[in-house]
Amino acid sequence: MGVYLKATARAHTNIALIKYWGKRDESLFLPMNNSLSITLDKFHTTTAVEFCPCLPVDLFIMNNQLASSAEMAKITHFLDRVRGMSGKSWHAVVHSTNNFPTAAGFASSASGYAALAAAATKAIGLDLGNKALSQLARLGSGSACRSIYGGYVEWQKGEKDDGTDSFAKPVLEGGDWDLSIVSVLVTDTPKTVSSREGMKRTVETSPFYSGWLDSVEADFLHAKEALIHHDFELLGSIIESNALKMHATTLGANPPFMYWNSATLDVIKEVQSLRSGGIQAYFTIDAGPNVKVLCQPKDEQAVRESLEKLPNVQNTYLCHPGPGLTYL
Numbered sequence: 379m380g381v382y383l384k385a386t387a388r389a390h391t392n393i394a395l396i397k398y399w400g401k402r403d404e405s406l407f408l409p410m411n412n413s414l415s416i417t418l419d420k421f422h423t424t425t426a427v428e429f430c431p432c433l434p435v436d437l438f439i440m441n442n443q444l445a446s447s448a449e450m451a452k453i454t455h456f457l458d459r460v461r462g463m464s465g466k467s468w469h470a471v472v473h474s475t476n477n478f479p480t481a482a483g484f485a486s487s488a489s490g491y492a493a494l495a496a497a498a499t500k501a502i503g504l505d506l507g508n509k510a511l512s513q514l515a516r517l518g519s520g521s522a523c524r525s526i527y528g529g530y531v532e533w534q535k536g537e538k539d540d541g542t543d544s545f546a547k548p549v550l551e552g553g554d555w556d557l558s559i560v561s562v563l564v565t566d567t568p569k570t571v572s573s574r575e576g577m578k579r580t581v582e583t584s585p586f587y588s589g590w591l592d593s594v595e596a597d598f599l600h601a602k603e604a605l606i607h608h609d610f611e612l613l614g615s616i617i618e619s620n621a622l623k624m625h626a627t628t629l630g631a632n633p634p635f636m637y638w639n640s641a642t643l644d645v646i647k648e649v650q651s652l653r654s655g656g657i658q659a660y661f662t663i664d665a666g667p668n669v670k671v672l673c674q675p676k677d678e679q680a681v682r683e684s685l686e687k688l689p690n691v692q693n694t695y696l697c698h699p700g701p702g703l704t705y706l
């Protein structure tokens with residue numbers, strides 16, 4: 379065995395309450411708008427990184443399988459940044475494991491790049507604080523910058539061209555306000571339009587994108603207020619309309635695209651009918667057909683049972699606010 383430098387980190391996925399949708403800088407992953415998320419307790423990625431002078435190239439093993447060359451290239455690109463920061467040129471073996479199905483609409487890239495940023499920098503001997511880790515994770519996948527922290531998190535978009543003011547920070551600890559998130563699986567087929575491609579196409583071609591930009595900052599500020607004041611009804615109504623507006627921009631893109639399928643609509647309608655029956659539940663949808671339903675812990679069983687009755691729902695997963703980065 380040669381000399382090697384090793385570290386292991388775990389990061390949890392997050393769901394966006396106010397969506398990051400559109401970049402102002404493609405290569406630095408700088409967003410057009412501020413966003414807000416909840417880090418989930420149930421879903422996480424654990425990543426071990428070992429740098430060794432014995433390796434001629436980087437190796438990426440995802441869920442015990444050697445990754446495709448396209449995936450490998452993304453990881454090498456990311457590790458090149460880490461190598462550049464440290465002054466060391468060694469290659470690495472990256473072992474990553476998700477405790478949930480990859481590409482099942484559960485934002486594996488967010489937990490994946492947050493865990494990789496933490497494990498790779500620690501292994502190579504860099505001692506970065508959470509702010510610098512958030513900025514680094516952002517360069518792998520925008521939403522990853524929020525998975526550095528637990529609980530309720532904001533990503534401030536920043537104004538600077540170099541991205542040094544674009545990073546996430548905590549808004550509330552998970553323990554400050556316990557909410558329930560029912561993650562509804564309607565399909566595990568990988569999406570055909572990635573979030574990266576989808577937001578780029580929308581920014582460039584959708585006439586509805588300007589409407590998104592005109593209203594998202596007010597949504598962000600009101601949702602943050604609602605969080606701070608624990609106003610569930612206000613929070614729910616804002617996040618639901620923010621999700622609908624994001625998805626509306628995709629319909630105006632050229633060529634147009636839609637992340638929903640018919641089961642997505644079934645879930646939306648069920649949530650609306652739960653509300654008519656007096657149960658406060660609100661939906662949000664990221665870049666895929668699966669739906670996340672937000673409710674209060676007292677209603678979580680009723681919400682879950684009613685969603686599981688829908689014929690096209692494959693599974694539901696009950697989540698609560700979860701922790702930030704941990705090192706193992």
Ligand code: PMV
Pocket residue numbers: 393394396397398399413485487488519520521522573574663664665
């Ligand atoms: O960071 P990405 O490339 O996975 O994009 C995330 C886009 C949304 O999930 C739709 C919104 C968000 O803020 O997470």
